[in-house]
Amino acid sequence: MRPRNLTIAMAMSLVILGAVTLLADDPGKTATNDAIGKKLEAARKKFDGQVAKAKRVVLERLKKAENVAKRAGKLDGLERIEEERKKFESEGMIPSSVSTRDYENELRRARRDLARALSQAIAAYTKKGSLDAAQRTQDELIKLKKEIDLDVFYQSPMWEARVVEGQWSIVGNELVQAPRGNGHLLLGDPGTSNYNFEFEAKATEGEGCIVVKFHWKYRENTYIEMLLGASGTSHLLQCRLDGRFRRLPAGEMGGATAIGRWYKIRLEVRGEEYRCFLD
Numbered sequence: 001m002r003p004r005n006l007t008i009a010m011a012m013s014l015v016i017l018g019a020v021t022l023l024a025d026d027p028g029k030t031a032t033n034d035a036i037g038k039k040l041e042a043a044r045k046k047f048d049g050q051v052a053k054a055k056r057v058v059l060e061r062l063k064k065a066e067n068v069a070k071r072a073g074k075l076d077g078l079e080r081i082e083e084e085r086k087k088f089e090s091e092g093m094i095p096s097s098v099s100t101r102d103y104e105n106e107l108r109r110a111r112r113d114l115a116r117a118l119s120q121a122i123a124a125y126t127k128k129g130s131l132d133a134a135q136r137t138q139d140e141l142i143k144l145k146k147e148i149d150l151d152v153f154y155q156s157p158m159w160e161a162r163v164v165e166g167q168w169s170i171v172g173n174e175l176v177q178a179p180r181g182n183g184h185l186l187l188g189d190p191g192t193s194n195y196n197f198e199f200e201a202k203a204t205e206g207e208g209c210i211v212v213k214f215h216w217k218y219r220e221n222t223y224i225e226m227l228l229g230a231s232g233t234s235h236l237l238q239c240r241l242d243g244r245f246r247r248l249p250a251g252e253m254g255g256a257t258a259i260g261r262w263y264k265i266r267l268e269v270r271g272e273e274y275r276c277f278l279d
Contacts, residue, residue: 036124040137043117047110054106058088061098115144198266 062085069078084095094100118141125134 036121036128036130036133040117040121043114047114050106050110050113054103054110055088058095058098058100058103059085062088062095065097111144115141118144198264200262200264 062081065081066078066085069081081095081097084093084097087093088095094104118137122134122137122141125131125137
């Protein structure tokens, strides 16, 4: 019996040793003797904590908005906000009923911090000779960078805007701008599929760009974000579908808009079709 027990014990030791080796080489796991993995896991936990904290703030705002709609007896508004909250919780879809600028800014910071940690881990794994771990970490970084690339779209310069024609109520009024840079226009109602909206805007500093966000009833609760007069390009369009962004083809706009000049912008939305004019 003793030789048999010894064989079993040795086999178990080999299995445990193999498991520890695999854990040390896996960037998604942390073994006690893998300093690189430990540091990377700490960065992931920090990222998760940053996202969770920022998300709680938005959820609290949505809950308050629900209570306001309930006290006002606005059933349609209440149902819409409840649906936004559910999709935000389950899918991360950005709601339109409350301010989310600080949430999106925090996501950008968290992603960049995590990307820096992933890059450092890739270099460390490569120097160590753990090429499989380096490649898996590289794959994770590539996926994260796709989200970071979208953040560049939001980094618009300061600008001013004024409404010429249009009446919709989304967040108190039809015109929404951040107090500092990255100002955005939020136009139209999520349930609206037939409207015109005309406004004037000018870039006050930066690249001479103007960012416009408008609802477009292509699918439920979707909208387009449009960068007008991007330097060296025409204009860029992105559409948020089911919580994700999709780049859309854009027409020519004749290069960058000039800083300090007021431009008249007109949107025409008709069902699944839309047109934008800039004078």
